[in-house]
Amino acid sequence: MSLLHKLDTYWQKPLLYWPLLLLLAAATPLTFAPYYHFWLMPLLFAALIRLWELRPRRAVAAAYLFGLTAYTAQFYWIHTALHDVSGLPNLYAVPLTFLLPAFLALYPAACIWLWEKFTLPRWLHIGVALPLLWTLTEFARERLLTGFGWGALGYSQIADGSPLAGFAPIGGIHLVTLAAACLGAWLVLLVNSPGHTKIRLGAAAAIAALLLGGHFARQTEFTHPDGSSATVALAQGNIAQTLKWTEAQVAPTIQRYYDQVAHTHADIVILPETAIPVMRQSLPEGVINQFADQAARNGSALALGIAQYTADGAGYENAVINLAGYNPDQAAAPYYAKNHLVPFGEYKPLPMLTEPLYSLMNMPLADFKRGGAAQTPFQMANQKVAFNICYEDGFGDELIASARQASLLANASNMAWYGRSNAMFQHLQQSQARALELGRYMVRATNTGATAIINPQGRIVAEATPDTTMVLEGRIQGYAGETPYMKLGSSWPLVLIMALAAAALYFVGKRRPPR
16 A cells, blocks of 8 residues: 555544644645745645545535635634724624635635536546636636635735746736646646556646746746836825724824925825825815925825715715825816725625624724726826725736826725734735736835835835834836736636636536546
């Protein structure tokens, strides 16, 4: 009996099988920021596939338990936002913390349920069908019910040294997810195909081609510098979320950000999401003028995060206003208003059911209005800057239209809701993915972290110390051109090809006898 066969015999035993499954799931946060152990994810995925194979009658349940555990471990900071910051009692906060992971776990379970319907040779079943289905269900997770794509396999590969990150500018994050899933699946075929030398050699060749292809793509510049450069200053005010919207904190907050603007002479200065904790129309007269005048005296173009009432006064928006060339006697300053809102955080999908919970929490401004898709970039100094706000940075498809018109990408965020958790770093990793996909510098101005400058290769070139009051300064280059992903226009072409391939495999398998 071979060593692999002996191990399989052990792992099939429930007393070992289920704890190992939980251990694999609990290890997944290590593959994402701030740890960046990208090499670990394909190994975890490979081990997970073997567990599904060992107990096929429990595979769907195992996939659900894996998802529930993995997403809870990755997104534990939901409890921080609900209880520590918003003040929701643990009686409600603890079960609600598990609610999102419990929903998200349905996607891997659905993947394995579909996978079991395929009757194919093992090398096709594991090596092709499973990666396709996994990527398709990850795509659905990012889209359905406004979407939540955090924790996708592809994000684990957005790291220095990861060759698979090279696929991001070619097909977006979902192509990276497909590559990571393929790598894990092919490792299974390489290591555990006894008596099938051709399959092992094919798996080894496929792994080598995948890694080399990603490596060469990583070295390719799909966009190019446009000849411009600018200095940027990214303000990090470090205002505690529990204090931010209190009346006593308003004046100190405004003063802190004003001082940060006054002490920099960067070409472009960006303040974070809702930096000023007052509705724009409710600010004391002259405050906006003072910020704009000070920036102008310093030779800076200033963008400032602030909530504002909609034009009809019936709602409010999460906005960034452009104060470059601001003239109070003319029309209102150009602004970008957040379009992709956070469900249950920035709007209430089920107000009749959730309104009682909001009454128990300190969560002001929980029902924003959408700003609209493909808003025009700002002209700031010598750059056209395409803004997005916080959660929007997780949706690359939605940023393509504005990025085409822009030379620089910018994200304004407030991650103080999640305390000193990994949420800020997971969000930073999404910005790295967007820089890769769109082939431009990405600058991030955040309240508490992670404030950073990211180059078009997805590498962090400067980062502020989290949970400190500081201004991060650096230089960026303007970029032009389109990556292949931008030319595709969205992830849909890739998804349609994968769906057609999966459907073809299914119908091919229908002609075969059951496995």
